[in-house]
Amino acid sequence: MTSQPLRDGPSERSRAHPGDVSRRVAQRREQLGLSREEVAARAGMTSSYVRYVEEQCHHTIGTNALLRLAGALRTTASHLLGGDAEHVPGEEAVGPPVMEEMRPEECWNRLSGQDVGRIALTTGGGHPAVVPVNYAVVDGTIIYRTAADAPPSLAKGNEVAFEVDQLDACLSAGWSVLVLGAAERVVDPEDSRVLEAHPGPWSGGEDDLWIRIVPSRISGSLIRSV
Known part of the structure; x- marks a missing residue:
């Protein structure tokens, strides 16, 4: 069509x-x-x-x-x-957006309410890359499942950055959470059985490599108009 x-x-x-x-x-x-x-x-x-x-x-x-x-x-x-919409006559002008730092507990609440984030890692060739994954928050960690040869698998054994955000550019509002931590492979069979209840990758298939990001630092920003 x-x-x-x-x-x-x-x-x-x-x-x-x-x-x-x-x-x-x-x-x-x-x-x-x-x-x-x-x-x-x-x-x-x-x-x-x-x-x-x-x-x-x-x-x-x-x-x-x-x-x-x-x-x-x-x-x-x-x-x-609505980025191409005209300003409505008579509407009150919106002031410049302000950014506020979120407390760690608020950052975790935001993370728990989403299921897609991005991992910043280094590829096998030494090049930086940012890859999306669908994830879950389990016991204060970030977990996701991938294939052993897929880009997200390169996170294991390394320090990575993980980011989730929700932004409305037109309203100049939203939030962003950044997690820094070590990515490790989940090897405990009992842990793997628990993780089976959480979402797998969009691509489907036999993706049986579970990776856990153990945070060393979490920070977040809330953006709003005044």
């Missing part, structure tokens, strides 16, 4: 609220003539989540989910966030 150009006229754009991700996702889907099920299949998510975004999610959305929806809808994350 050929992507159709956006046809928002001046009256539509003047009514747009920068944070109204729901309206823009639903509008773009309808422009392409797609069902929620079709968008969900393209984005690799459930149709119930697409429905949630269109009907209830009016403020922020995870960066990863936003990018997947944008790709499925043949548009950009910036458009879905």
Whole structure:
């Protein structure tokens, strides 16, 4: 199906609220003539989540989910966030964003509420790389599963950085958490049985290498407009 150009006229754009991700996702889907099920299949998510975004999610959305929806809808994350919307006349101007440091317990709460993060590591050739993984928080550590020859496996035995964030560029709001620590292979059979209840990699397959990141430092920043 050929992507159709956006046809928002001046009256539509003047009514747009920068944070109204729901309206823009639903509008773009309808422009392409797609069902929620079709968008969900393209984005690799459930149709119930697409429905949630269109009907209830009016403020922020995870960066990863936003990018997947944008790709499925043949548009950009910036458009879905309202980055091309005009300022609504009469709206109160938003001041410059401020950054606040989060306490460790708040950082852990944020980490526990997400399931996709990024690991900064060094490849076999000595080059830096950042790779995404889906993860879980278990007993104050970060755990994930991968294949023995996949890039995330290179973390084991090394000090790594692990980051999770949720940002809304249009609203100048969001947060970011950074974990520094040693990555180790999980070798205890009892530990492995416990970890089986947690999510595996998106790629599926026989990915039976479990890696645990034991934090030595955790820090986080909260960004909000004033």
